[in-house]
Amino acid sequence: MTDTLFAKIIRREIPADIVYEDDDVLAFRDITPQAPVHVLFIPKTPIATLNDLTAADALGVGKLVLAAARYAKAQGFAEDGYRVVINCNRDGGQTVFHLHLHLLAGRAMRWPPG
Ligand code: 5GP
Secondary structure, eight states: OOOOHHHHHTTTSOOOOOOEOOOOOOOHHHHOOOOSSEEEEEEEEEOOOOOGGGGHHHHHHHHHHHHHHHHHHHOOOOOEEEEOOOOOOOHOOOSSOOEEEEEESOOOSSSOOO
């Protein structure tokens, strides 16, 4: 896959407000937050979209989700609740083609989404 701005954030070539990092996952605040808390969790090994996942990626995706859930607990908003979103391709609203999980919190979310 082609290089994306998220790969540049992983390499520290573009600044970002990083809130969590481990061997597999990086998390940083979205530059255009849609909620009081809006953090993007990305795998350090790039995958373009959900469509590109294979069985070999299952552990990595699990780590991504687990990192987000742990962050929510650590930050104290897990009990109030939050939303996790992964957009895929045009109709899903994906604009950066490095798989990422949006963690949104700090306000009541509407359903259905727009
Ligand atoms: P998508 O639309 O692909 O699901 O989400 C991409 C997200 O990346 C958007 O919410 C957008 O605001 C965010 N974003 C785009 N450029 C940057 C950037 O340079 N830095 C950060 N931190 N977020 C960005």
